[in-house]
Amino acid sequence: MISKKMNILFVLPSLKPGGAERVVSFLAKNFHDNKQEATLLVLGFKKDKVFETGNLKIVYLNKARLLFSIFDIIKFIKKTKPRIVFSTIVHVNIFMSFISFFFTNTKFIARESSVLSVRSSYGGYKSWLLNKIISRAYKKLDTIVCQSHDMKNDFIKNFNINKKKLHVIGNPITLEKLVSFKSKNLSLEKIHFITVGRLSEEKGHRRLIQNITGIKNYDFNYKIIGSGPEKDALTMLVRKLGLENNVEFIPFTKNINEYLMDSDFFLQGSYVEGFPNALLESCAVGTPVIAYACPGGTKEIVREGENGFLVSNDQEFRNILQGLNEEEVFKRNKVSEYVQNTFSSNIILYKYSQLIDSVINDNKSEELNNQ
Amino acid sequence: MCGIYTTNLTFSEKEIKTKLSTIEFRGPDYTGVLIQDNVSFGHLRLSILDLEERSNQPMVFDNYTMVFNGEIYNFQDIKKELICLGYTFTTTGDSEVLLKGFIEWGKSVVPKLNGMFAFAVYNRVTKTMFCSRDRVGVKPFYYYWKDGFFEICSQLKPISQNKTLNEEAISIYLDCTYIPSPYSIFNDVYKLPPGNNLLIDLNNKTCKVEEYWNLKPVVRSKLSYEQAVEEVHTLLEDAVRIRLQADVPFGSFLSGGIDSALITSIASKISKEKIKSFSIGFEDPKYDESKIAATYANILGTEHKETICKATDILEMLPRLIEVYDEPFADSSALPSLLLNKITKQDVTVALSGDGGDESFLGYNHFDLVSKSKHLFYVPYIVRYVFSKLLPRLTFKNRIQSLKRLLQLKNINSFIEGVFVGFNSLLLNRDLSWLSNYDGYKYWSSNKYQKTADLNIKLWLENDSNVKVDRASMGFSVEVRSPFLDYRIIEFARTLPVSYRYVPGVKKRILRDVLKKYIPEEVFNQPKKGFSAPMGTWIRNELRQEMEENLSDAFLNQIPNLNTPKFKKIFKDHLDHKADYSSYIWRVYVLIKWFRNHENNV
Secondary structure, eight states: OOSSEEEEEESSSOOOHHHHHHHHHHHHHHHHHHEEEEEEESSSSSSOOOOTTTTTTEEEEOOOSSSHHHHHHHHHHHHHOSSSEEEEEEEHHHHHHHGGGGTSEEEEEEESSSHHHHGGGGGSSSHHHHHHHHHHHTTTTSSEEEEHHHHHHHHHHHHOGGGEEEEEOOOOOOOOSSOOOOOOOTTSSOEEEESOOSSSSGGHHHHHHHHHOOSSSSOEEEEEOOOTTTTHHHHHHHHTTTOOEEEEEEOOOOHHHHHHTTTEEEEOOOSSSSOOHHHHHHTTTTTTEEEEEEEHHHHOOOTTTTEEEEEHHHHHHHHHHHHSSSSSSSSSHHEEEEEHHHHHHBHHHHHHHHHHHHHHHHHHHHHHHHH | EEEEEEEEEOOHHHHHHHHHHTTGGEOOOOOOOEETTEEEEEEEEEOOOOOOOGGOOOOEEEEEEEEEEEOOOOOOHHHHHHTTTOOOOOOHHHHHHHHHHHHHHHHGGGGGGEEEEEEEEEETTTTEEEEOOOOOSSSOEEEEEEETTEESSSSSGOOOOOOOOOOHHHHHHHHHHSSSTTSBBBBTEEOTTTTTEEETTTTTEEEEEEOOOOOOOOEEEEEEHHHHHHHHHHHHHHHHHHHHOSSSSSEOOOOSHHHHHHHHHHHHOOOOOOOEEEEEEEESSSGHHHHHHHHEEEHHHHEEEEEEOOOOOHHHHHHHHHOOOSSOOOOOHHHHHHHHHHHTTTTOOOEOOOOTTTHHHSSSHHHHHHHHHHHHHSSOOOHHHHHHHHSSOOTTTTHHHHHHHHHHHOOOOHHHHHHHOOOOOOOOOOOOGGGGGGGTTTHOOOSSSHHHHHIIIIIIIIIIIIIHHHHHTTTOEEEOOOOOGGGHHHHHHHSHHHHOOOOOTTTSSSHHHHHHHTTTTTOOOOOOOOOOHHHHHHHHHHTTHHHHHHHOOOTTTTTTTTOOOHHHHHHHHHHHSOOOOHHHHHHHHHHHHHHHHHHHHH
């Protein structure tokens, strides 16, 4: 763990269901449990909280948007004087980078959620002005945590960030480790597919639904878990393709793991990902994945032939689907092995501790130099 | 193509020639012996490429001496590479290319080779011997090694003097019907495993075996089924094309099966001359596929020669069997194989064969067995074990015994191994620890069919099928070439989803779809008969006397670890028509015959 006790402030827009929210609340809780002075500052509302945080100290600003909470944040930091401020999600990160100017004794660490330049083509961050702002702003941060090497390279290439400031740390598995895995016989029964994720365009549900229309030689069932703006369009697509009997839409639920464990394959259609948490969880419970090799963390989780398949295009995806009706394409415990060894909560926590240590020590050497 | 020999034991040229003469059938065209310093070389040549003397062996260049058995099918490409690097060639054969390739690249030449080979190259300056065997063991390589002395040969006979019998190998043989590498029937004599190099350093008297190729964990192809059909077809075409190079008359084995039909079809398409095809049929219709073969020949327009053989024809091969196989080997299809090659030799020296198709594309009947076994493994091991112990104890009551054995199988791996080593055993003490040499199949795939196929390739293909084909062909100075054993095809087939190759009820699915391009489906969609001899009947009739004479107590009691009372009961039950135990009887008979033959020679 971190070598000495210090005051760390974690900042989140909300504790609504989301990858970033899960990871940061997990980090905050664990640092707290390990005797750090950790506080979680949530800009939003207590009622939205879905994650378990034990007796971690949480302060809610009860504001609907970042814009309304600017002064409250500055006041809070001034009062509590944290050694480290840890933020996530791009607009919060940008804000933090600007106020870092006022807090010279505090280190600002930002965790980025997406491969920004690719993400920008999916609505959201379209303007070149915004990219310029990101470029300028992020330089002021002490350290940026990227979730994948693609993300790191994106920052170096497209945003001119110094690579010394960039660290790659994947997301942790926050599920309890499974002791045994169900074994299933594929070829004679139905094959169960699942996708978990926000129903938004960049998640690529559309192409996944198109791909499964090609399945002719076995019976299957496809559960799409999540909610989002694409819901209606996808429902219509399913109806148009005559797949109502095969496809089920399920809103986001707390029992995702149960669904994952009962599935045979996790399908991932994303065009870009920060770090696909649902995919990670799927592997953790032994369900192999079929995913597009998109920019982001997917490629760092999926190991061809070991816990899933990575495809480069729709045709390959469909070809893979064709050959699945046979037994034991993957062994469940083997699927889980790599991710458990690479992204277990212990390992990720350790990496973050090391990172924080190095950020603090950098400061020390600066002080020495200035004397 | 031929037989190789090399040693650092001291023998005179005459002695070496005598040794080689015992396996002269491997290379009747030329015998070469060379003694250099304290290393001797011997070579028996069957001329296939570049029939001139300049391609005789042992082959010497600079300080390198080589003896080589096999064919490098892609030698022309390697030759081009070497020419670009400045090498010149005085022959048109592949031997020279291999030697110069080794001189240029050392052991890195081996992965470049596409072919069947067993060779040894000696560097008299560094005093090191480099040897290599092809990826799936098409060509044999035996070596004796002890205390800095080696003796290497293509067959055992020339190096089997003064050797003691390996009793463990005898036990393994009684389970498998062959002796798998690295064992041989003799102590201190080994088989170089396929896909391995042997490095001997005479300076520090060391001997090292180093793997250069093996099956790997399956990486699944992303091709659609239709694309896979095309790819298989393309690969097979190339595999056949490079195997059609020869300066001597050429033919193809054609049975009623899909594999040889496919090879012959492609060969017919590619070859400018008419292909000669050969098949043998049996009088017993249960074993006869010759009519289907004749239909294929008709459709493909080959020059077809069919021979119907009687029991006596096959039985006449028996002495040849003992002569040509220097270790006990009890696959009874060895007999018709010998006969097929004998007949083929009358017209051609090189023949294409379809073996290897069943391994890569899941064609054996035992894949159905593996399919059915899943019912057994639904029940947890503990439950099955307890239940098996509760079954009535009735010795030799066959059904109960078989059921007991199956119930006591720990898991699917034990079942798969049982397919090859047998679920029942003639041994008093069965120790399967030798199987750990073949453990790879457990890790390369989690799919039980692929696992079975992998063990099939590593255990059965090398030690049974390839031995059979090598001895049967060399026994009559014929060279057999198997396009399905092209390593690119073996590797590619393993990337295909099992369902492309096998669905319960349809074996070799993808090969059938390729064959449809040449032969109408109705013609070839027949149940597989296999290439076996009606041994069961012969043991009770034509061979009965021979059996009773050789399977006497006097001989049986000499066999180590044999459960003699069990065997005698089996023999009696077979003769009394209570069951068919021909496989067990035949293997013990072959062992005794071999032993008697060996004692006579000693």
